[in-house]
Amino acid sequence: MTASISEQIDRIQYLLQDRDAEAFSRNAILVQHQEEITRLSRRQLWGEILWVNALAGTAQYALPTSTVGIRLVLYDEERLDYATEEMLDRLLPGWEGRQDSPRFWTTDAQSPNVIRLVPPPLRDGSAIPLFPGLPMIQDPRDNILIFLYEDRSGYAGDESDAFPLPDIWEDVLAFETAAMMASKESDYQQLPLAMALRELAKVYRQALGIL
Secondary structure: OOOEEEHHHHHHHHHHHHOOOOHHOOHHHHHHHHHHHHHHHHOOOEEEEEOOOOOOOOEEEEEEOOOOEEEEEEOEEEEEEEEHHHHHHHHHOOOHHEEEEEEEOOOOOOOOEEEEEOOOOOOOOOOEEEEOOOOOOOOOOOEEEEEEEOHHHHOOOOOOOOOOOOOHHHHHHHHHHHHHHHHHHOOOOOHHHHHHHHHHHHHHEEEEOOO
């Protein structure tokens, strides 16, 4: 069963042992919980596959704002290599105006969360689903598939939201969030509790293979 953010907050308040403290209000916990998801997201733990309709002559494609890293880029079911502008100048002279099938991808000198294919596609990819009624199953031929990592804190901004990660992360996030709340300087600071919770979170992360 999928947990809700409200249930996570209930657990964190229970761990903190003081539901009436202003420092441990539900809104304060909600914000800290989001920050902990973002912090862990920077370690590139949670992936997503993005299908992008390629357009002839178009080199730049916007990624979701939640993107924190890119693992792999495929064009026309073939892997593209990553390259910086310096590498492109050396490997593919005149690459800015070259016309050919894409061979490289880069985020170098691009706007945030924008990927550039080099050279740009020569053909439009089909936007028609492979199977009618299943719009998420799109044709990869002449199109782009991007395997990326994302920050899912944006899906946890309200108590009514569902927990946006696999359920094995519920305990880790509850312990990490409560530890951070208990360690803050205030009349309600509880350093021994914070240390104990961090050790618990560490045990769970090690079990998941994440240090």
